[in-house]
Amino acid sequence: MRSHRAADVPFLRQPPTDPAAPGPAPEPGAVPAPWPLAFAHRGFAPRGEENTMAAFRSAVGLGFRYLELDVRASRDGRLMVFHDETLDRVTDGSGRLGDHTFDELRRLRVAGREPIPAFEELLAEWPDVRLNVDVKDARSAALLARAVALHGAQDRVLVASFADSRRRRLLRELGVPIATSGGAPTIALATFLGPLGLMPALRPLLRGVAALQVPVRHGSLTVVTPGFVRRAHAAGLHVHVWVVDRPDEMHRLLDLGVDGLMSDRADVLAAVMAERGYWPQRPLDRGPDRSGAP
Secondary structure, three states: OOOHHHHOOHHHOOOOOOOOOOOOOOOOOOOOOOOOEEEEEOOOOOOOOOOOHHHHHHHHHHOOOEEEEEEEEOOOOOEEEOOOOEOOOOEOOOOEHHHOOHHHHHOOOEOOOEOOOEHHHHHHHOOOOEEEEEEOOHHHHHHHHHHHHHHOOOOOEEEEOOOHHHHHHHHHHHOOOOEEEOOHHHHHHHHHHHHHOOHHHHOOOOOOEEEEEEEOEEOOEEOOOHHHHHHHHHOOOEEEEEOOOOHHHHHHHHHHOOOEEEEOOHHHHHHHHHHOOOOOOOOOOOOOOOOOOO
């Protein structure tokens, strides 16, 4: 059973976009269940251009409405779309991103080709696309709140962070409701206390939380179990699972009743969702091929 609290969150409502899409017809008088959400993790970057406008365009071109991304603050207070603390792994620069100005960062290239985008670029590109934003440093919370308020984008953004303090700071700064995922401490408590029947005790921590975004496993611990999904739904929460790249695992988790999957293999996730009648989640781009395939 889908969560009632999550069902009231505009970010998480995903109506079918194609009335001719395949899939079983509902029983007469039945209310169709919402589609599970498909998130392109850092866009679709088969050549390493993660978290760039090219990667996000590739995902949108495949039919994705939901994009997962990360943000960090530049030295001069611009919100940049980037995952790592340092530049070395994916760009031709080096050192901490936060030690560089916006102009310095814009001269760098991800995977040798693509510039690092500012978050505002992504907000402006597709007014109907929804952004799952992982806040990677403390300064980014206030900057994200400012950008969301400026663009009136509170229904298009879900805020995630391993640190609950960043999520709470953004909520204070923004001052209006916005979808959030619980941080690592909240998720750990839900994982360990839930089987003991103590989920109700977590209600103060879950205030404002619409989803628990979790890995399938953490070390030797299996996080996503039938009981975990059942308890989350009973508390009114979505369960989104990251990062899932194998089709058999995608099918298994969807059969378990999870509400969303995040994948680095956006092409594989799109194929699985299409097989189950849940695609496209945004009208397909009929223009030139932007799949990013070599």
